[in-house]
Amino acid sequence: MQIEVRNLKKDFGQFAAVQNVSFDIEPGKLIGLLGPSGGGKTTILRMLAGLEKPTSGEILFHGKNVNHLPPQERGIGFVFQNYALFKHMNVFDNIAFGLTVQKKTKREIQERVYEMIELIGLKGLAERYPHQLSGGQRQRVAFARALAPSPELLLLDEPFAAIDAKVRKELRTWLREMISRVGVTSIFVTHDQEEAVEVADEIMIINSGRLEQKGTPWQVYKEPQTPFVASFLGESNILPDTASITGFEAATFRLRDKSRAKTANILIRPESIEVGREHEISNPAAASIGLVKSVQFRGTLWQVEVEVGHHRLLAHRTLEKETLKPGDEVAVLIHSLHLFHEDESLFLENEIKRASSAAI
Amino acid sequence: MDDRTQRILDIVVNSFLPLLKAGVEFTVPLALISFALGLVVALLAALARLSGNRVLSGIARFYVWIIRGTPLLVQLFIIFYGLPSIGLTLGAFPSAVIGFTLSVGAYGSEIIRAAIQSIARGQWEAAYSVGMTYSQALRRIVIPQATRVAVPPLANSFISLIKDTSLAAAITMTELFRVAQQITATTYEPLVLYSEAAVIYLIFSTVLSWVQGWLENRFSRHVAK
Ligand SMILES: Nc1ncnc2c1ncn2[C@@H]1O[C@H](COP(=O)(O)OP(=O)(O)O)[C@@H](O)[C@H]1O
Ligand SMILES: [Mg+2]
Numbered sequence: 001m002q003i004e005v006r007n008l009k010k011d012f013g014q015f016a017a018v019q020n021v022s023f024d025i026e027p028g029k030l031i032g033l034l035g036p037s038g039g040g041k042t043t044i045l046r047m048l049a050g051l052e053k054p055t056s057g058e059i060l061f062h063g064k065n066v067n068h069l070p071p072q073e074r075g076i077g078f079v080f081q082n083y084a085l086f087k088h089m090n091v092f093d094n095i096a097f098g099l100t101v102q103k104k105t106k107r108e109i110q111e112r113v114y115e116m117i118e119l120i121g122l123k124g125l126a127e128r129y130p131h132q133l134s135g136g137q138r139q140r141v142a143f144a145r146a147l148a149p150s151p152e153l154l155l156l157d158e159p160f161a162a163i164d165a166k167v168r169k170e171l172r173t174w175l176r177e178m179i180s181r182v183g184v185t186s187i188f189v190t191h192d193q194e195e196a197v198e199v200a201d202e203i204m205i206i207n208s209g210r211l212e213q214k215g216t217p218w219q220v221y222k223e224p225q226t227p228f229v230a231s232f233l234g235e236s237n238i239l240p241d242t243a244s245i246t247g248f249e250a251a252t253f254r255l256r257d258k259s260r261a262k263t264a265n266i267l268i269r270p271e272s273i274e275v276g277r278e279h280e281i282s283n284p285a286a287a288s289i290g291l292v293k294s295v296q297f298r299g300t301l302w303q304v305e306v307e308v309g310h311h312r313l314l315a316h317r318t319l320e321k322e323t324l325k326p327g328d329e330v331a332v333l334i335h336s337l338h339l340f341h342e343d344e345s346l347f348l349e350n351e352i353k354r355a356s357s358a359a360i
Numbered sequence: 361m362d363d364r365t366q367r368i369l370d371i372v373v374n375s376f377l378p379l380l381k382a383g384v385e386f387t388v389p390l391a392l393i394s395f396a397l398g399l400v401v402a403l404l405a406a407l408a409r410l411s412g413n414r415v416l417s418g419i420a421r422f423y424v425w426i427i428r429g430t431p432l433l434v435q436l437f438i439i440f441y442g443l444p445s446i447g448l449t450l451g452a453f454p455s456a457v458i459g460f461t462l463s464v465g466a467y468g469s470e471i472i473r474a475a476i477q478s479i480a481r482g483q484w485e486a487a488y489s490v491g492m493t494y495s496q497a498l499r500r501i502v503i504p505q506a507t508r509v510a511v512p513p514l515a516n517s518f519i520s521l522i523k524d525t526s527l528a529a530a531i532t533m534t535e536l537f538r539v540a541q542q543i544t545a546t547t548y549e550p551l552v553l554y555s556e557a558a559v560i561y562l563i564f565s566t567v568l569s570w571v572q573g574w575l576e577n578r579f580s581r582h583v584a585k
Contacts, residue, residue, distance in 0.1 A: 053484050071488040078489035084482035088504050097500075098490030149491055 001061055001075070001152035001185045003026050003048070008057035010043050010209075016041045019209040021031050021057070025187070030179055032200030032217075033189045036232070040209040041116065041189040042081075046153050048187065052308040061153070063116040077146030077184075079156040083138045085130040090115065091141050092126040093203055098149035101352065116144040118176065136167045143175070147182065154179070156188035172199055193233055197221070205229050223347060228342045237273075237313045239266040244309025245289040247350030255341045265339040273315035275304050280321065284351035285332035292324050308332050368552055375543045375553060377426050379536060380382050383560050386453070392524045394457050399466020399514070399520075405469035407498075410476060421470065427466035440531040452533035460521060461526075467517055475510035476502060478574045508556035508579040515572035524560075536560060 003025040010018040018040045020091050025031055033041045038340075044139075046052035048059060050071035059066050066074055075284065077098075086094050095116050100107045118124055120140040132140055139159060146154060149201055159175065160168040176199050190196050196203050197217040205212040205220065205228070213220055213229045224230035231238055242248040277290075278284050290306040297303075302317040304324055313332070319325065335353070339346040408420035427435070440455040450458070479502050487497035527537035540557040544550045 049489060051488070071485070072491045072493055076489060080486060082482060084480070084486040086483065086486070086501055088508075097487070097492075101491045101493075101496065123430055145486075145490060238579070 001221075002063065003153065003185065004058075004060040004312060005048075006058040006060070008044065008047060008059065009055045010047060010052065011055045011227070014059065017209050018047070018054075018142045019211075021206075021211045023204060023211060023214055025185060028153045028183055029185060029186050030176070030199065030201045032203045033187060033195035034193060034196040034203050035191065035212075036198075037191050039206045041191075041206050042157055042161040044206065045078075045157055045187065045189055048153070049076050049078050055127070056278065061111055062204040062316040075152040077149065077151035077154045079139075079142050079146050079154070079159050081157045081159075081161055083130075083162075085138055085141055085145070088128055089129075090126065090132075091122065091128050091133070094130070094141055095144045095148050095289070096342070098145065099349055102149060111147055111335065116148050122142045135163050136171060136251065138169065139163060143178070147184070154160075154184045154186040154345075157299040158189050160192075161192075163336045168195075172270070175199065192195035205262045206221055214276045223345075224338060225345045227265040227267065230340070235270050235314065237268040237311075239268065240264075241312050242266055244288060245337075247286045247334060247352040248337060248348065248352070251337070251339055251346075251348055252341075254266065254346055255339065256344055257341065264339055266314070267338040267340070268313065268334060268336075270303070270314050270316045270339050272337065273313060275306055275315040275317055275330050276321060276324070281333050283333060283350075284331055285356060286350050288329050291321070292326050294326055295324050306330060306332055370550055371547050371552055373542075373554060373570050375540075375547075378460055378543065379539055379553075379557060379560055382539040383409060383536040383564065384438070386528075386533060387525050388564065390453070390525050390528060391458065391518070391536060392462030394525075395464055395518050395521055397457070397461040398468055401461060401465030402468030402472050405465055406472035406476060408562075409469065409473050418512060424463075424469060426464045430526060432459065432463055433530060435462065436527060436531050441501055452528065452531050454532055456525070456528040456533050457513065459531075460525065464517065464521060468514060471510050471513045471517070472506070475506035479505050502534070511575050511579050512572070514573065515568070519568050522564050522568065524563060 001150070003280065005021060005023050008018055008021045010015070021040075021044060033044065037040055043052060047054050049074075052068070052070055061074065071078075077081070086097065089097065092113055095113045096109050099112055104112075114126075117123060120141060120143060122137060122144075125133070130154075133141065143159070146156075146234065156175075159225075160171055163171060172195060188199070200217060202215060203217050203220050204214045207228050213225045215223070220229060221233050230236055239322070240243075242251045246338050247249075251266070252258070255264060270282065274281055274287075278287075278313075281287050289307045290308040292304060293312065294305040295302055296305075298316075301319060302324070304315045304317050306313050306315055315332070333353070334350060336347065338347045339348055361583055381569065405420040405423060408416040411417055436455065436459040439459050440452065443450065483501050483505065491565045492500070525535055526537035528535050529541060533537070534542075537557055540553045544553045547553070
């Protein structure tokens with residue numbers, strides 16, 4: 001289903017839970033709504049479902065305004081955070097429930113339900129009641145119940161939040177496959193970035209009731225448009241200025257509003273920092289001098305904390321290279337960084353490195 | 361065996377059947393009919409209270425306020441002795457049915473309202489999200505689950521009702537208690553007859569508690585506690 005949202009707002013009393021959110025979703029896409037708890041993700045999802053009335057703004061399905069349609073008439077399926085299975089019905093009846101209002105024969109309903117039970121891998125458990133199922137199984141039933149009436153839009157609110165970490169990973173992969181097989185446009189809410197990056201075609205980052213950025217996981221990670229997105233996704237170093245960072249001395253002059261450059265935010269990903277002995281560094285001329293403050297083993301790499309001027313930076317170093325020790329003097333080459341100022345965001349590469357590679 | 365013992369034994373034996381008959385013919389039907397009608401009233405009043413419609417919920421609230429705040433005996437007198445003065449004359453049985461129905465309706469509506477409110481909002485929303493309307497969600501999801509919550513207190517109020525039907529004696533209905541009064545009037549053995557009536561009430565309510573236990577069992581199947 002083609003979805004458009006225009007200036008969506010929701011106030012709870014004085015509190016603005018969702019503010020001026022606009023986006024488009026192409027049919028068949030799987031979208032992840034990602035952001036910290038309390039940011040308004042559930043509220044957005046519930047407004048799309050018709051379970052919550054927007055304070056203002058428009059929701060369009062297939063170009064038609066659905067603001068005044070009740071949930072039953074929106075052609076949606078909803079998977080609730082706590083599953084909300086019907087406790088007094090067995091698996092079969094739970095899944096069949098939405099089909100019984102559609103004009104279908106008993107036989108068609110039965111076929112569809114068994115098809116769904118097969119799809120969710122719960123063959124043989126049709127007679128079980130919700131309290132006789134594990135968390136993961138309940139989640140699958142909730143998924144089948146939502147999907148059985150063939151909705152045009154599937155909405156999932158933190159579908160894996162209540163499931164333990166190991167099963168969650170499995171379910172994630174399973175859901176991804178299931179949705180692409182069925183081909184239904186889907187939006188799922190999560191506060192777990194790994195989950196969003198792994199599952200979604202596109203991510204929308206929601207914070208304090210606002211849509212911070214929408215894009216593919218890679219785009220959002222590589223080209224964050226706000227300091228919030230940059231710091232929320234992945235690890236990052238946030239600095240107030242670029243003083244003593246070789247190759248970026250003039251970075252803030254690239255901003256449109258040079259006079260206010262002092263209030264800019266600088267973000268550097270640990271993987272954009274090369275740290276090591278001078279001879280190990282790919283371009284020593286473009287590197288600053290730093291002092292190792294601490295070194296931590298992080299499973300597949302070393303995390304090195306290094307002091308450059310008055311900045312403290314976290315950098316990564318592969319395990320193959322010689323181990324650094326606190327107190328070592330090292331070269332610190334910063335390949336790139338992000339610069340944010342008000343609504344402007346810049347991705348900058350080390351200028352000395354660029355100049356020297358251009359010269360070759 | 362002395363004469364007096366013999367006489368009392370005769371009275372007990374001779375009065376048992378008429379008392380039981382009055383109980384089975386009037387007390388039990390009165391309770392059953394009033395309870396069945398009362399449940400319908402109770403459900404409607406509960407739904408009115410929950411409707412969010414101010415007029416409907418105001419009417420329901422007013423009704424519950426009046427019935428709960430006045431004695432049942434006084435209500436029965438108003439219906440049976442009072443209404444004829446405005447041209448509405450009803451027999452003892454219909455009057456009793458109306459009185460008890462209104463009473464069950466008022467107390468029952470509070471029980472049903474609480475039971476419906478105890479069902480999580482997510483159950484409603486889940487029903488809406490798969491395409492159900494309000495009345496379908498109510499009928500197929502909420503009421504079945506609320507029933508489990510409401511059965512024990514409703515069964516209690518039915519047992520109370522069986523006992524309260526004795527009040528209908530005061531409006532000339534020849535139910536169990538009134539028959540006991542009538543036999544007392546000719547035999548002058550109040551202790552014997554009223555005790556005998558009490559035993560029959562006890563039998564009725566004991567049977568009902570068994571039924572209550574069975575119902576509770578039935579309705580709590582498949583629901584994790
Ligand atoms: N029904 C409600 N009444 C009042 N405040 C609410 C209600 N629902 C949500 N909120 C508030 O709106 C904000 C956003 O909530 P929510 O959409 O649930 O966030 P998220 O799903 O991102 O964690 C929170 O501060 C929450 O307390
Ligand atoms: Mg939420």
